[in-house]
Every structure is written in C-alpha cells, then in structure tokens.
Amino acid sequence: MIVGVAPFVQGVPVAVLVDPAIPVGTLLHAAIPTGVVVDATVPVGVPFESVYVRSIVAVSLYVSGLAVLLGTLVGVPLAVALGSVEFPGKRLVTSAFTAGMGFPSVVVGLLVLFAVSNQGPLGGLDLVFTREAMVLSQFVLATPAIVAISLAAVSGVDESVRDAARALGGTRVDVALVTVREARYGVATAVLAGFGRAISEVGSVLIVGGNIAGADGVSKTRTLTTAIQLEARQGRYDTAMVLGGLLMALVLAVNLVVVRLGDEGMVR
Amino acid sequence: MATADRLDRRDGTPALSARSVSVAYGDDPVLSDLSLAVDPGEVLAVIGPSGVGKTTLLRVLSLSLRPDDGIVTVDGTDAWTADAAGRLALRRRIGLVFQEPSLFEGSVARNVSYGLRVRRSWRERIRDGLASAVGFDGPSAGSNGTAAAVREALSVVGLADATDRPASSLSGGEAQRVSFARALAYDPDVLLLDEPTSDLDPRNTAVVEDAMGEAAGRGIGVVLATHDMHQAERVADRVAVLLGGAFAEVGPTAAVFEDPDDDRTRKFISGELVW
Numbered sequence: 257m258i259v260g261v262a263p264f265v266q267g268v269p270v271a272v273l274v275d276p277a278i279p280v281g282t283l284l285h286a287a288i289p290t291g292v293v294v295d296a297t298v299p300v301g302v303p304f305e306s307v308y309v310r311s312i313v314a315v316s317l318y319v320s321g322l323a324v325l326l327g328t329l330v331g332v333p334l335a336v337a338l339g340s341v342e343f344p345g346k347r348l349v350t351s352a353f354t355a356g357m358g359f360p361s362v363v364v365g366l367l368v369l370f371a372v373s374n375q376g377p378l379g380g381l382d383l384v385f386t387r388e389a390m391v392l393s394q395f396v397l398a399t400p401a402i403v404a405i406s407l408a409a410v411s412g413v414d415e416s417v418r419d420a421a422r423a424l425g426g427t428r429v430d431v432a433l434v435t436v437r438e439a440r441y442g443v444a445t446a447v448l449a450g451f452g453r454a455i456s457e458v459g460s461v462l463i464v465g466g467n468i469a470g471a472d473g474v475s476k477t478r479t480l481t482t483a484i485q486l487e488a489r490q491g492r493y494d495t496a497m498v499l500g501g502l503l504m505a506l507v508l509a510v511n512l513v514v515v516r517l518g519d520e521g522m523v524r
Numbered sequence: 525m526a527t528a529d530r531l532d533r534r535d536g537t538p539a540l541s542a543r544s545v546s547v548a549y550g551d552d553p554v555l556s557d558l559s560l561a562v563d564p565g566e567v568l569a570v571i572g573p574s575g576v577g578k579t580t581l582l583r584v585l586s587l588s589l590r591p592d593d594g595i596v597t598v599d600g601t602d603a604w605t606a607d608a609a610g611r612l613a614l615r616r617r618i619g620l621v622f623q624e625p626s627l628f629e630g631s632v633a634r635n636v637s638y639g640l641r642v643r644r645s646w647r648e649r650i651r652d653g654l655a656s657a658v659g660f661d662g663p664s665a666g667s668n669g670t671a672a673a674v675r676e677a678l679s680v681v682g683l684a685d686a687t688d689r690p691a692s693s694l695s696g697g698e699a700q701r702v703s704f705a706r707a708l709a710y711d712p713d714v715l716l717l718d719e720p721t722s723d724l725d726p727r728n729t730a731v732v733e734d735a736m737g738e739a740a741g742r743g744i745g746v747v748l749a750t751h752d753m754h755q756a757e758r759v760a761d762r763v764a765v766l767l768g769g770a771f772a773e774v775g776p777t778a779a780v781f782e783d784p785d786d787d788r789t790r791k792f793i794s795g796e797l798v799w
C-alpha cells in the first residue's frame with residue numbers, strides 16, 4: 257500500500273511503499289541525512305529505510321569480508337605451500353580446488369546447514385541462522401577460488417627469484433613472502449574473485465542465514481543479495497534496484513582499492 | 525665481521541671449507557672426495573669445463589645442498605651437525621651471486637637492502653613496513669644504517685646513483701652488478717660467484733672483476749666459479765682446477781697457469797681438452 261510520498265528526490269516525487277510486516281521502503285530515504293523526518297505518514301514503529309539498508313550493507317560486508325579475510329589467510333599460504341613442493345597426487349589436489357570454484361552455492365549452503373544443525377558436527381555451537389554460519393558457508397565458497405587462482409599466480413614466479421631470496425639469507429617464510437609479493441597481482445585477483453563470489457551469491461546465505469531482519473528494520477542475517485531477492489519478489493522494484501546498485505558499487509569500490517594497493521607496492 | 529677482524533685471521537681458520545665432500549645426483553657421481561678451503565681475503569677461482577660440477581660445488585659451499593659425504597665448515601663450525609637455527613646463522617655469513625641476476629620487482633634499493641632486512645627482527649620489519657606504507661620513509665626504506673650500506677655496496681659496482689631506479693629498468697649488465705651489490709651489502713665473510721660475468725659485455729665484466737678485488741680487500745673470501753681461464757688468471761690469487769669430479773690441481777694462479785703439474789690441467793689450459 258502507498259502510505260506516503262517522500263519529498264522530491266532529484267526532482268522526482270517518490271512513492272513510498274511500506275508493508276508494516278516487512279521493514280522496507282525506498283532506499284532513496286537512505287540518501288537523506290538521518291534524523292530528518294521525511295515522511296510523517298509512516299506509522300510509528302515502521303522502520304526508517306536508512307537503518308534497514310545500512311544494516312543490510314553492514315551484514316553483507318561483515319559476512320563476505322570476514323569470509324574472504326579468513327579465506328585469504330588460509331588460501332594464500334596454502335597456495336604458496338602447494339606451489340613450492342612436489343608430491344604424488346598434487347595434480348589431484350590442485351584440480352580439487354579448481355573444481356571447488358564451481359561448487360553450487362545452494363549445495364554448499366545445504367551442507368553447512370547440516371553441519372551446524374543440532375545433529376551436525378558443529379551442532380553444539382548454535383550457529384543456525386547466524387552471521388557466523390554465513391561466514392562459514394562463504395568461506396567454503398570463496399577459498400577454492402583464492403587457492404586455485406593464487407596457486408596459478410605463485411607458480412608463475414621464477415624459481416631463480418626464490419633461490420635469490422634464500423641465497424641472501426631468507427628463511428622459508430621470507431621466500432614465501434617474496435613469492436607472494438612477486439605474484440601480488442595474481443594474488444589480488446584471487447582475493448577479488450573470492451570476494452566477488454561471496455558478496456554476490458544468494459543461495460548459501462539464504463539457506464544458512466535465513467534472511468532475517470528484525471521488526472525494527474535492522475538486518476540480522478539479511479544481505480544485499482537476499483534482500484534484493486526478497487524485495488523483487490514482493491514487487492518493490494525500486495528498492496531492489498537501489499540495493500542492486502549499491503551491491504555493484506561495493507564490488508567496484510573493493511576492486512579499485514585492491515588494485516590500487518597492488519600498484520602502491522610497485523617501486524619500493 | 526669487520527674487515528680488520530677478518531684479515532687478522534688470514535692464517536687461521538678458513539672462512540669456509542669442504543672436507544672430503546661427495547655428491548651424486550641419483551647414480552651419477554658429480555663430486556667425489558673433494559676438499560677445499562677458502563681463506564679470508566683471497567680470490568679463489570674454481571675453473572673447469574661446463575657440466576663438471578662447479579655449480580654443484582657452490583651449492584654445497586653455500587649450504588643449500590647437503591653433500592652425501594664429507595664436512596662443510598663455516599669459520600670452523602660444522603654446518604650440517606648444527607641445528608637449523610645454527611645453520612641459518614652460518615648461511616647468513618655467505619653471499620651468493622648467480623649467473624642470472626634474478627632481481628626482485630621493485631627499486632634497486634629494495635633489492636640491495638633485502639639481505640639486511642631479512643636479518644632484522646620481525647618487530648623491526650613490521651614497524652619499517654608500516655612506516656613505509658604510510659609514506660614515512662623514502663624509497664630506500666629502513667634505518668639509516670641500511671640506506672648507508674645500500675649506497676656503499678652500490679658504489680662498489682659503480683651504481684651509487686641508481687638506488688631509486690626500478691630494477692626492471694636496468695640493463696643486463698647493470699642488473700648483474702646490482703645482484704653483486706645485493707650480496708655484498710650485508711658484509712658476508714664469504715662471497716660465492718657462479719659464472720657471474722658469462723652474460724656480460726667487457727665493460728660490465730671489468731666492473732664486476734674489480735668488485736671481486738674490492739671484496740677480497742675487505743677480508744671477504746671470494747670463490748669464483750668460471751669456465752673462463754683468462755678471467756681466473758686476471759683476478760684469482762689461487763686456482764683450483766675441477767676435472768672429473770675432483771681437483772686436478774690447486775695452487776697459486778701463476779704456478780697453475782705457467783707450470784701445471786697435472787697433465788689434464790695442462791691440456792685444459794692449452795685448450796686441447798675438449799668436453
């Protein structure tokens with residue numbers, strides 16, 4: 257139902273759709289400074305959109321950011337280690353990670369849901385429908401990409417450069433650091449690929465997180481993707497579009513920052 | 525170790541020694557029962573045809589390859605009975621220059637300071653890393669001592685002005701000179717050079733040969749592996765002729781070249797020995 261008309265935003269009058277049961281509204285309100293009452297006709301108790309949107313962005317960034325951070329901390333050292341040793345079955349391990357890049361996210365979500373459910377091995381941790389469970393499933397989704405792409409990058413580092421690091425007194429850790437530094441564009445690409453996979457997937461976060469937002473409009477486990485899915489399904493296309501725009505902007509911004517960081521380290 | 529300390533010990537403990545060392549790759553013996561001692565401040569040339577095992581010998585001397593048999597000592601300490609930390613400490617008294625420069629991406633200063641940086645504590649390294657990340661420091665990051673050592677090492681190879689140049693902008697000869705400075709910067713006791721001028725033009729070769737003399741003058745024991753007999757004759761105090769997995773002859777340069785005792789050495793030197 258249309259319960260109010262927001263002030264002109266960029267010259268266009270915007271109809272505000274509010275469903276009292278589900279805290280949503282047009283995102284355009286989010287562009288208005290908090291504390292400014294923009295729509296007196298919104299019933300008391302109906303959430304302010306900026307709270308809703310901000311909390312969704314925060315949950316998305318927290319879940320995908322932490323999952324990718326953990327995936328990087330595990331995946332990059334793993335890739336360097338895999339890249340510097342030879343063992344029987346290495347090809348098998350490598351192709352397992354490559355295959356992992358294509359795992360369907362709903363299936364990963366399902367498996368993680370089983371793992372954290374009461375009967376599952378992680379059942380004692382009480383993780384069902386929590387952000388932490390979402391971090392876990394996105395970690396599983398992002399890490400194979402981080403490992404596989406980093407591995408390809410570090411394998412391209414000349415062995416003679418690694419020899420030089422050793423010859424100059426470097427320890428194993430120093431040699432690994434030199435390897436990552438020489439391969440940093442590839443490693444950055446790997447991290448970005450992991451982040452892109454995590455931030456834009458719907459399946460696993462929907463299953464393990466449950467797409468929950470409180471009555472106060474604060475997202476608990478609702479991410480940009482699951483929110484877009486919900487808003488679109490309920491016909492609130494403008495909200496969905498704005499959330500979609502935010503998601504795109506976020507991905508582009510993270511790309512820019514990571515690429516810049518790579519350039520910084522160039523000549524030093 | 526300071527120059528004076530090293531030179532005081534000229535007649536004492538060798539800077540580096542191999543005793544009865546043997547190495548085989550699979551069933552192929554490369555070095556058999558070979559012994560060698562490098563004194564502080566001397567240039568010792570190991571000459572021999574390609575494929576005779578010079579690189580293998582340098583890998584043994586640099587503690588990167590454990591010989592199947594025999595003992596390697598650094599300043600009198602047995603490297604392979606030492607624990608890993610002890611061996612790392614010994615390894616860090618050795619400098620190694622390969623035929624290929626293999627510089628790291630980044631500036632010349634970053635390359636030349638590498639050996640000094642890995643020798644610092646993690647606490648210092650992280651602090652310096654953060655400082656340079658937020659722009660507190662110039663391109664030759666690190667303490668003033670590091671910057672001075674970098675400039676000093678680069679001046680030995682005539683590249684004192686090149687600190688801020690990207691390594692990728694160097695010519696092959698310049699890159700190899702930086703590679704030499706990179707090993708000299710942390711003031712090793714021994715410098716191992718594996719065919720360091722094979723890919724260089726005469727001018728760059730002359731710079732590197734002069735740098736060998738400069739290093740020896742500081743009390744560093746220099747081992748030069750080369751197939752170039754003329755280079756050995758120009759720069760070496762002593763020559764060891766590696767033939768068939770062992771030294772056919774070891775002696776002062778003039779004696780080996782003018783009056784070799786060994787028949788194969790005579791043939792190798794006169795160019796008759798074709799491999």
Ligand SMILES: Nc1ncnc2c1ncn2[C@@H]1O[C@H](COP(=O)(O)OP(=O)(O)O)[C@@H](O)[C@H]1O
Pocket residue numbers: 549554572573574575576577578579580581
């Ligand atoms: N990693 C290795 N595995 C097997 N054989 C090797 C290896 N490295 C060297 N060799 C062999 O050992 C012999 C000596 O090689 P090398 O020490 O490189 O000689 P040089 O440096 O005098 O040319 C050569 O026959 C070479 O083919």
Ligand SMILES: [Mg+2]
Pocket residue numbers: 578579580718719
């Ligand atoms: Mg060789």
